[in-house]
Amino acid sequence: MDLVGVVSQPPSRRGRGRKISPSAVHQAAQTMDLEVAIPDRFAGDQGDEILARYQPDLCLVMAYGQIIKAPHLSACPDRWFNLHGSLLPRWRGAAPIERCLEAGDQTTGVQLMRMEVGLDTGPVFAERKISTTGHNAGSLADALALEAAQLTSESLRAAFSGELEPQHQNEHDACYAHRIQRSEGHINFLGKAVSWEQKSRAFDPRLGLRCSLVQRDKVIGLKIWSASVVPDLDAEKPGKIIRCDRGGLWVSCEDGVLAVHSLQLDGKKRLNWSEVRSGLSLTLDDHFVV
Secondary structure, three states, X not given: XXXXXXXXXXXXXXXXXXXXXOOHHHHHHHHOOOOEEOOOOOOOHHHHHHHHHHOOOOEEEOOOOOOOOHHHHHHOOOOEEEEEOOOOOOOEEOXXXXXXXXXXXXEEEEEEEEOOOOOXXXXXXXXXEEEOOOOOHHHHHHHHHHHHHHHHHXXXXXXXXXXXXXXXXXXXXXXXXOOOOHHHOEOOOOOEHHHHHHHHHHOOOOOOEEEEEEEOOEEEEEEEEEEEXXXXXXXXXXXXXXXXXXXXXXXXXXXXXXXXXXXXXXXXXXXXXXXXXXXXXXXOOOEEOO
C-alpha cells in the first residue's frame, strides 16, 4: 500500500511568535519528499482536482479540520477512512480530546472508522484505548497520535480489504464535542475545584484559564495553566488565597481548594509557581476576582 499524496491545511500563524508556518503533517511530508496539496477548501473544485490527480484507492483522514462533503465521499465510495480521537459514539465533533478531559473521562482512545455524510457517525473497524491519567490536552494529543499510527499499521489494510467487520455505533450513547470557544478560558472559582482542575487539563496548552488577581492596590491579569485539587481541605470564600508559600499556591473555590502549579502573568512567559513566587510576593490578604 503506497502513499501517493498528502493533503493539509494551508500554512497559518502558529506558536508564540504567530509566524506563518506549515502544519505538522505538511512538514513531515516534506521531510519524506511527498507531494503535498494545500487547498483553501477541500469542498468543490479543489477537492475534485485533488482526487482526479491522485486517483486514490483509499483516503485516510485525521484531524483535518474540514468536513468532507457528500460528492467527494461518493467519488470514492466506502474508501474514506477516519482516525478519530475518542471512543465513539462518545465525543463526536471538533474537540474530542479537550472535552473528554473536561468531563473527567478516565479512558479514551483512537478509532479507525468509515466516513459517512454524518459527523463521525460511521461504523468502527478497530480501536486502541489509553488512560487519560496525568495528561493535558497537548500530551494526550501526542499520545493518541502514536496510537493512531499503530492502529493504521495494524488495521487499515484489513479494513480496506474487508477482513474486519465494522461495528455500527449506538446512536443513543452519542454526545457532541463542541469546538472550544475563547470565552471558555476564564476561571471565577465558583463551583467545584475538581471541575476547574479538569478544565485546566482540557485547555492546556491552547487556551488556559484567565483570571484577575487583586494585590493590594493593583489588579494583575494572568492565566492559570496547570492546577489540581487539594484533597481533604474545606473551602472558604471563592477566590481567597489559603496558601502562597514555598509549599504552593492554594486558592479556595466554592467547593474545594485548587492548587495552582503553573501560571502566566500578562506579557510574561509561563512559569511554575516555584519560579514566579518570589517575584509575585503574594500575601494571604490578596485574592482572585470572582
